[in-house]
Amino acid sequence: MEAYLDNSATTRVFPEVAELMTKIMCDDYGNPSSLHMKGVQAEQYLRYARETLAGLLKAGEKEIIFTSGGTEADNLALMGAAFANHRKGNHVITTQVEHPAVLKTCEYLESVGYRVTYLPVNAWGQISLEDLERAMTPETILVSIMHTNNEIGALQPVAEAGALIKRINPQALFHVDGVQGFGKARIYPGKMNIDLLSVSGHKIHGPKGIGFLYMGEKVRIRPIIHGGGQQWNLRSGTDNVPGAAGMAKAAELLYQHYDEDRVRLYQCKRFFMDGVRKIEGVRINGLLPGEADGNGTAPHIVSVSVPGVRSEVLLHALEEKGIYVSAGSACAARKPQPSATLKAIGVEQALLGSTIRFSFSVYTTVEELDYTLRIMYDKIPMLRKYTRR
Amino acid sequence: MFTAFLIKYAEIGIKGKNRYLFEDALVHQIKFALKKCEGKFLVHKAQGRIYVEAEGEFDFDETVGRLQHVFGISGICPVVYAEDECFEKLCETVVKYVGDVHPDRNKTFKVHARRARKDYPKESMEINADLGEALLKAYPEMRVDVHEPEILLNVEIREKIYIYSKIIPGPGGMPVGTGGKAMLLLSGGIDSPVAGYMIAKRGVKIDAVYFHAPPFTSERARQKVIDLARIVSRYTGPIYLHVINFTDIQLYIHEKCPHEELTIIMRRYMMRIAELLARETGCLGLITGESIGQVASQTMNSLIATNEVCELPVYRPLIGFDKQEIVEVSEKIGTFETSILPYEDCCTIFVAKHPVTKPNVNVIRRHEHNLDERIEELVRTAIETDELIIVE
Numbered sequence: 042m043e044a045y046l047d048n049s050a051t052t053r054v055f056p057e058v059a060e061l062m063t064k065i066m067c068d069d070y071g072n073p074s075s076l077h078m079k080g081v082q083a084e085q086y087l088r089y090a091r092e093t094l095a096g097l098l099k100a101g102e103k104e105i106i107f108t109s110g111g112t113e114a115d116n117l118a119l120m121g122a123a124f125a126n127h128r129k130g131n132h133v134i135t136t137q138v139e140h141p142a143v144l145k146t147c148e149y150l151e152s153v154g155y156r157v158t159y160l161p162v163n164a165w166g167q168i169s170l171e172d173l174e175r176a177m178t179p180e181t182i183l184v185s186i187m188h189t190n191n192e193i194g195a196l197q198p199v200a201e202a203g204a205l206i207k208r209i210n211p212q213a214l215f216h217v218d219g220v221q222g223f224g225k226a227r228i229y230p231g232k233m234n235i236d237l238l239s240v241s242g243h244k245i246h247g248p249k250g251i252g253f254l255y256m257g258e259k260v261r262i263r264p265i266i267h268g269g270g271q272q273w274n275l276r277s278g279t280d281n282v283p284g285a286a287g288m289a290k291a292a293e294l295l296y297q298h299y300d301e302d303r304v305r306l307y308q309c310k311r312f313f314m315d316g317v318r319k320i321e322g323v324r325i326n327g328l329l330p331g332e333a334d335g336n337g338t339a340p341h342i343v344s345v346s347v348p349g350v351r352s353e354v355l356l357h358a359l360e361e362k363g364i365y366v367s368a369g370s371a372c373a374a375r376k377p378q379p380s381a382t383l384k385a386i387g388v389e390q391a392l393l394g395s396t397i398r399f400s401f402s403v404y405t406t407v408e409e410l411d412y413t414l415r416i417m418y419d420k421i422p423m424l425r426k427y428t429r430r
Numbered sequence: 431m432f433t434a435f436l437i438k439y440a441e442i443g444i445k446g447k448n449r450y451l452f453e454d455a456l457v458h459q460i461k462f463a464l465k466k467c468e469g470k471f472l473v474h475k476a477q478g479r480i481y482v483e484a485e486g487e488f489d490f491d492e493t494v495g496r497l498q499h500v501f502g503i504s505g506i507c508p509v510v511y512a513e514d515e516c517f518e519k520l521c522e523t524v525v526k527y528v529g530d531v532h533p534d535r536n537k538t539f540k541v542h543a544r545r546a547r548k549d550y551p552k553e554s555m556e557i558n559a560d561l562g563e564a565l566l567k568a569y570p571e572m573r574v575d576v577h578e579p580e581i582l583l584n585v586e587i588r589e590k591i592y593i594y595s596k597i598i599p600g601p602g603g604m605p606v607g608t609g610g611k612a613m614l615l616l617s618g619g620i621d622s623p624v625a626g627y628m629i630a631k632r633g634v635k636i637d638a639v640y641f642h643a644p645p646f647t648s649e650r651a652r653q654k655v656i657d658l659a660r661i662v663s664r665y666t667g668p669i670y671l672h673v674i675n676f677t678d679i680q681l682y683i684h685e686k687c688p689h690e691e692l693t694i695i696m697r698r699y700m701m702r703i704a705e706l707l708a709r710e711t712g713c714l715g716l717i718t719g720e721s722i723g724q725v726a727s728q729t730m731n732s733l734i735a736t737n738e739v740c741e742l743p744v745y746r747p748l749i750g751f752d753k754q755e756i757v758e759v760s761e762k763i764g765t766f767e768t769s770i771l772p773y774e775d776c777c778t779i780f781v782a783k784h785p786v787t788k789p790n791v792n793v794i795r796r797h798e799h800n801l802d803e804r805i806e807e808l809v810r811t812a813i814e815t816d817e818l819i820i821v822e
Contacts, residue, residue, distance in 0.1 A: 357645030358645035
């Protein structure tokens with residue numbers, strides 16, 4: 042049996058998406074910028090992608106900018122907003138638990154003269170609105186808060202933060218990193234006061250190499266990639282037609298069964314957490330106090346600390362049985378330093394190197410999770426015997 | 431401009447009646463190295479020399495780079511061929527050659543002519559003098575020094591006339607394959623690839639064995655070792671890499687033996703398995719990257735303990751090297767960057783906080799008896815499930 046439980050790293054592409062993309066790549070391969078028929082044909086796909094994604098966000102077509110992925114969308118949002126507004130102020134607010142695509146871009150902004158405030162989080166990974174309110178100044182031009190944390194699945198109070206930001210300083214832009222949230226939650230930028238929203242294609246059963254930035258129509262940012270002037274000059278470069286159409290198709294399919302899938306995912310999560318709790322000494326990170334069923338956090342992420350077993354070893358032991366998981370988060374797993382998020386929520390030093398992330402998708406079944414649990418029951422006591430003495 | 435290379439070899443020259451064996455091996459290794467090179471090459475022996483001639487277009491830097499990986503080559507001389515038309519023409523060609531190849535001509539020189547074709551109208555000494563004169567006329571800043579010239583201009587009169595003056599250093603050593611074959615214990619660290627390189631340099635063909643311990647070591651650690659073998663194989667030719675699953679043996683030792691002795695006992699089993707593989711594959715020795723005192727298992731006492739389990743000689747070319755010296759070689763041969771990738775290998779993963787540094791062999795032997803029940807079977811299984819990867 043195989044159980045792919047690393048869906049926060051990347052997901053399997055829906056067959057319908059692959060089919061559509063193959064057709065575009067092999068038959069309708071034109072460049073939307075070309076004036077001839079092939080170009081017009083390709084433009085239709087791009088239009089389909091924009092309309093579909095805009096529809097899911099209840100936004101306008103012109104508010105969707107395709108990028109090479111979530112990282113570029115985050116970079117474009119942060120740098121684009123900061124550079125366009127440097128006359129209004131130089132203060133940026135974000136959180137300590139953002140993805141490196143945001144954190145490293147903020148560090149870059151600091152290096153060119155911006156001031157950045159990193160909001161702390163509580164033991165379950167959420168910022169406090171009071172902290173946000175205190176951090177806001179008339180100089181604040183941009184606030185960037187992630188929707189769903191990629192390591193522990195914590196959900197930030199995005200809508201409340203949006204309202205607060207616009208109440209205190211209507212000029213400040215609000216960016217939300219929606220890479221882990223889009224497809225798992227309904228996000229409506231208009232209602233939530235979100236000016237900029239980053240989304241990635243391959244986290245929602247679409248292809249890699251594509252993402253998009255939602256940008257409210259009144260928002261002005263500076264491009265970070267210059268060239269042929271595609272996408273209203275905001276993101277030059279030949280349009281990735283198969284990528285954009287594939288991502289839109291994936292999103293469309295995902296939201297078609299949104300409600301059933303969400304219920305099922307939370308059932309899976311509950312089943313899995315109940316099983317994990319039977320292992321001696323384990324801890325599930327980031328759950329809301331008093332909400333043991335996990336409904337207060339993302340439906341698809343469970344972060345588990347297993348004292349006495351190094352995460353890499355457990356990961357490879359599960360891999361031998363066809364179970365694929367992540368140590369910390371995939372982006373950080375190849376670096377030796379422990380995860381900033383786990384540290385920020387106060388996971389003890391000893392457990393930092395013993396934390397595994399399980400992340401589900403619509404393909405995940407209770408059978409797979411049951412299989413995973415049985416393997417864990419079997420392996421963990423054995424592995425605990427062989428730790429360093 | 432250059433159309434051929436004259437290959438200089440050092441130690442082969444002093445061999446006796448079996449010299450041709452070494453030369454043939456070198457020709458073979460050169461042909462192999464140039465296979466992946468852009469262009470077509472003719473490699474041949476002539477009058478006790480090896481020539482590499484390019485047939486048509488070729489990439490000079492790439493070709494020299496490849497040749498610098500062939501053990502046995504001490505120098506690579508880029509050669510210009512000139513047609514034998516008349517002596518005046520030859521003078522012009524030589525003057526032009528010096529103009530192109532030696533932009534800084536404020537140097538001393540000597541012309542060294544060789545007349546392999548004895549029907550050439552001038553004698554060697556005459557050629558030396560006349561060509562020297564032509565050069566002095568063309569470049570007054572040059573001076574003659576027949577004892578220690580800065581530029582030694584060789585002119586060989588054959589069917590065509592060969593002109594060369596530059597020697598690009600080669601790696602030295604002896605052609606791989608002339609010295610038998612040995613089994614390298616390859617770990618993924620900095621030392622073992624260097625050890626393999628050094629023994630291969632003496633003409634020894636290399637097979638390698640890697641011990642992996644899933645799930646304690648990852649697929650990426652295994653890939654890293656394959657990558658290292660690939661870099662070393664640029665010098666040694668294809669490497670037969672044996673991947674041995676060591677997990678069960680390691681866990682069994684962990685269970686039955688004192689923890690401080692784990693690394694030593696583990697290494698003893700690695701040596702035993704390596705020797706069994708070596709005997710199966712016709713290897714004449716083992717190679718390790720050990721250096722005295724570098725870690726607990728490499729003290730002289732520990733080496734007694736790991737050495738005594740095998741009968742084949744164990745070659746430890748780094749035994750007197752400091753870490754920094756090893757790093758320098760690994761940087762030179764290009765393995766360093768890969769070696770320092772942070773994946774656990776099976777030597778580090780279970781290591782005790784305070785392993786024994788002066789193991790007593792008798793005590794170790796006694797403790798090894800704790801393993802009597804299952805160890806033979808485990809070793810047999812490990813060898814039977816050997817995964818062979820041909821790396822090139």
